Amino acid sequence: MPDHVIRGAATVPNAFTRAQLGWQAWLEPLPVEELTERHWAGLVDKGRANSPYFRLLVRDPDILGARTRTDNDIFFNEKGGLPRAQRELAATAASRTNGCIFCASVHARFAAHYSKRPDDVQRLLDEGTEARQDDPQWRAVIDASVALTRTPNEFGPEHVQRLRAAGLDDLAIADAIHGAAFFNWANRLMLSLGEPTPAT
Structure with a gap:
């Protein structure tokens, strides 16, 4: 089985891999130049502005902020467990x-x-x-x-x-x-x- 498929003009990965992949949103992510202080606060980590996924989710910065803090606590909290x-x-x-x-x-x-x-x-x-x-x-x-x-x-x-x-x-x-x-x-x-x- 090939590790990608052709969809229209795009090549979409079709196999599980540890390689670093990109991601394309079907809706328009918020452009970086339109990010406000509230958006930056919602991103939590400024580096996430490089991701179209997080720039899409940051259209609701309060929800994204809660989501990211939950994610960080689950994966990065080293206080036992x-x-x-x-x-x-x-x-x-x-x-x-x-x-x-x-x-x-x-x-x-x-x-x-x-x-x-x-x-x-x-x-x-x-x-x-x-x-x-x-x-x-x-x-x-x-x-x-x-x-x-x-x-x-x-x-x-x-x-x-x-x-x-x-x-x-x-x-x-x-x-x-x-x-x-x-x-x-x-x-x-x-x-x-x-x-x-x-x-x-």
Whole structure:
């Protein structure tokens, strides 16, 4: 299967990858020169103005600000809980399940970097969430993330028990759930607003 498809004059990536991809909005992002102080505050990180995705979302700066602070707390808060690699793994599993090639590429890259296990991450991308994972903790995080993503009520006590049996405490379990739940929502938003483009 080719790793991209031709849609009109555009080439759209069609395979999961850890490569850095671009993203094209179907609606007009706000031009950088039109950003006000309120928009900049909503972006939280000024570097996000380089992204058409965030310049589209910043049309509602208050909502984007809340979204970005939530995202940052889930993935960057190091006050206990799940290591960054497994938080990124949860987001990757959710994105792979939802078919969000762009989000999967971002979080798979981070999961591979922080875990130093690129082969395991690549197998998840290439073969899907059911692919062999020898680490019981990774298996439990992936399975919980997939259940929560498919239909939230598929996730139940048995997933919490497996996460706990794999060595995760309550805070780490909450982090795994937050990472998957946030990207379950974020994937759907991104998929409804545009599409990935090849790396430039």
